Amino acid sequence: xxxxxxxxxxxxxxxxxxxxxxxxxxxxxxxxxxxxxxxxxxxxxxxxxxxxxxxxxxxxxxxxxxxxxxxxxxxxxxxxxxxxxxxxxxxxxxxxxxxxxxxxxxxxxxxxxxxxxxxxxxxxxxxxxxxxxxxxxxxxxxxxxxxxxxxxxxxxxxxxxxxxxxxxxxxxxxxxxxxxxxxxxxxxxxxxxxxxxxxxxxxxxxxxxxxxxxxxxxxxxxxxxxxxxxxxxxxxxxxxxxxxxxxxxxxxxxxxxxxxxxxxxxxxxxxxxxxxxxxxxxxxxxxxxxxxxxxxxxxxxxx
Amino acid sequence: xxxxxxxxxxxxxxxxxxxxxxxxxxxxxxxxxxxxxxxxxxxxxxxxxxxxxxxxxxxxxxxxxxxxxxxxxxxxxxxxxxxxxxxxxxxxxxxxxxxxxxxxxxxxxxxxxxxxxxxxxxxxxxxxxxxxxxxxxxxxxxxxxxxxxxxxxxxxxxxxxxxxxxxxxxxxxxxxxxxxxxxxxxxxxxxxxxxxxxxxxxxxxxxxxxxxxxxxxxxxxxxxxxxxxxxxxxxxxxxxxxxxxxxxxx
Numbered sequence: 001x002x003x004x005x006x007x008x009x010x011x012x013x014x015x016x017x018x019x020x021x022x023x024x025x026x027x028x029x030x031x032x033x034x035x036x037x038x039x040x041x042x043x044x045x046x047x048x049x050x051x052x053x054x055x056x057x058x059x060x061x062x063x064x065x066x067x068x069x070x071x072x073x074x075x076x077x078x079x080x081x082x083x084x085x086x087x088x089x090x091x092x093x094x095x096x097x098x099x100x101x102x103x104x105x106x107x108x109x110x111x112x113x114x115x116x117x118x119x120x121x122x123x124x125x126x127x128x129x130x131x132x133x134x135x136x137x138x139x140x141x142x143x144x145x146x147x148x149x150x151x152x153x154x155x156x157x158x159x160x161x162x163x164x165x166x167x168x169x170x171x172x173x174x175x176x177x178x179x180x181x182x183x184x185x186x187x188x189x190x191x192x193x194x195x196x197x198x199x200x201x202x203x204x205x206x207x208x209x210x211x212x213x214x215x216x217x218x219x220x221x222x223x224x225x226x227x228x229x230x231x232x233x234x235x236x237x238x239x240x241x242x243x244x245x246x247x248x249x250x251x252x253x254x255x256x257x258x259x260x261x262x263x264x265x266x267x268x269x270x271x272x273x274x275x276x277x278x279x280x281x282x283x284x285x286x287x288x289x290x291x292x293x294x295x296x297x298x299x300x301x302x303x
Numbered sequence: 304x305x306x307x308x309x310x311x312x313x314x315x316x317x318x319x320x321x322x323x324x325x326x327x328x329x330x331x332x333x334x335x336x337x338x339x340x341x342x343x344x345x346x347x348x349x350x351x352x353x354x355x356x357x358x359x360x361x362x363x364x365x366x367x368x369x370x371x372x373x374x375x376x377x378x379x380x381x382x383x384x385x386x387x388x389x390x391x392x393x394x395x396x397x398x399x400x401x402x403x404x405x406x407x408x409x410x411x412x413x414x415x416x417x418x419x420x421x422x423x424x425x426x427x428x429x430x431x432x433x434x435x436x437x438x439x440x441x442x443x444x445x446x447x448x449x450x451x452x453x454x455x456x457x458x459x460x461x462x463x464x465x466x467x468x469x470x471x472x473x474x475x476x477x478x479x480x481x482x483x484x485x486x487x488x489x490x491x492x493x494x495x496x497x498x499x500x501x502x503x504x505x506x507x508x509x510x511x512x513x514x515x516x517x518x519x520x521x522x523x524x525x526x527x528x529x530x531x532x533x534x535x536x537x538x539x540x541x542x543x544x545x546x547x548x549x550x551x552x553x
Contacts, residue, residue: 003409006407006408006409006410006514007409007410009401009404009407010406010407010409010410012397012401012403013340013341013403013404013405013406013492014406014410014491014492014493014495015394016341016394016398016403016492017340017341017342017491017492017493018491018492018493019394020329020332020338020341020342020350020491021341021342021346021490021491021493023325023329023350023353023357024346024349024350024352024353027353027356027357172363173363173364173367173371176360176363176364176367177364177367179360180318180319180322180360180361180364181318183322183357183360184318184321184322184387184388184391185387187325187391188387188388188390188391189387191390191391191393191394192390197493198493201410201413201493202409202410202413203413204413205412205413230493230494231493232490232491232493232494233490233491235490236489236490236494239489239490239494240489240490240494
């Protein structure tokens with residue numbers, strides 16, 4: 001039943017599936033980012049975000065409602081926030097919360113789990129807690145610019161480069177130039193993540209995950225691993241979780257829906273365009289530990 | 304071409320051409336209906352919109368070059384290296400060279416752990432009634448939803464079925480059985496889950512192979528498989544069919 005030709009074909013189908021599915025959402029994110037870059041003044045954006053770090057993190061958690069971008073589209077937006085002067089920690093909170101805490105995803109989760117509304121409530125609560133917690137922790141970093149790959153990654157494109165999109169070209173062309181370059185950059189990284197995910201998907205037997213995935217602790221671990229490997233869009237992950245709802249504990253479903261939108265194979269590489277590997281690794285580890293802790297607690301104490 | 308010409312091409316013309324390339328690929332997928340191999344029906348129009356948009360973005364950039372009188376050299380140092388642009392050519396080349404196919408039984412075998420338990424939660428394709436007179440228009444997924452709602456196999460005994468799907472040979476079934484299967488997808492091929500209904504057939508009369516697409520006509524009966532009484536299709540006819548436009552069940 002197994003043959004290499006089939007596996008190669010399936011990997012390609014899964015790979016192109018992720019790409020074709022992600023392109024519209026990536027474009028949406030890039031459009032928002034380019035609009036922010038060319039049509040929104042820094043002051044407006046900074047006025048939106050309070051000076052106090054606690055309040056700032058809280059507001060960042062709600063920004064998903066203003067910019068409903070999933071995890072394919074939120075990185076260019078977050079990067080643009082940073083360029084406009086938002087602190088890297090606040091941008092991180094936005095990165096972690098926006099894919100799950102936005103009207104599209106909440107509606108999708110609600111329609112999938114209307115028979116089990118606690119899954120939605122805990123997804124919202126846990127995403128909020130983790131995104132705020134991680135953002136707050138990083139806001140105490142003494143040198144926030146060290147969290148970033150290159151603190152002036154945009155200046156070279158928007159100011160220093162005077163080839164086409166400097167002061168001489170019109171806003172119209174500059175806008176589409178940003179859209180084009182940012183889209184291609186994000187797509188290339190997405191393609192790499194999708195490539196890894198598609199290879200793993202045709203090699204790792206899912207049965208194995210499901211068989212070991214019983215019990216309040218193991219099920220959470222398995223669903224987190226599953227979310228990481230699957231790398232599906234936050235907009236639809238609720239429907240995928242739904243298909244396992246009769247096999248898995250509530251805590252593990254919430255873990256899948258909380259961890260997946262924050263960290264998965266493709267988003268790790270997308271994060272890397274903005275933050276250093278050190279930061280990305282630390283964030284991933286923190287999110288993992290917090291998700292484990294919260295969902296274990298949910299399984300052990302409530303269900 | 305001299306080196307600077309190559310560089311100029313890579314930095315200036317490759318990005319818009321890539322956008323136009325990806326846009327055209329999306330449009331081709333849309334109009335050839337091949338996009339259904341990759342994403343769920345509800346997302347198909349998004350690929351049309353993004354295809355058109357990408358082509359537009361690429362063309363605007365080309366027009367930009369045409370009207371811009373800036374020097375040609377100053378751009379090179381200021382953008383990211385061409386590596387990621389070249390990396391983007393790869394998927395496009397693969398996509399064009401390899402003819403896309405639906406997911407196969409190899410992947411189904413990796414995912415069969417929760418077989419059929421998943422499907423109950425997807426949207427029914429037709430209004431289902433336990434009392435329908437003509438039951439041959441029910442799809443694989445319709446039947447599985449019915450079996451999940453009411454698992455008593457006696458209810459289904461004797462009902463006529465006509466099912467199209469791909470052949471999946473399941474080693475846990477006796478040798479004269481196969482599963483007539485479909486993948487269910489909610490978003491894209493990455494989340495596909497297989498569903499299938501066991502079919503009992505006469506291996507002397509019909510030759511079947513994994514991943515063949517077939518239309519199975521027959522009657523539902525009850526067999527005991529692995530100490531479990533379950534509905535199976537007793538095949539009257541197994542006809543090869545071409546791969547349908549939408550090979551998945553949503």
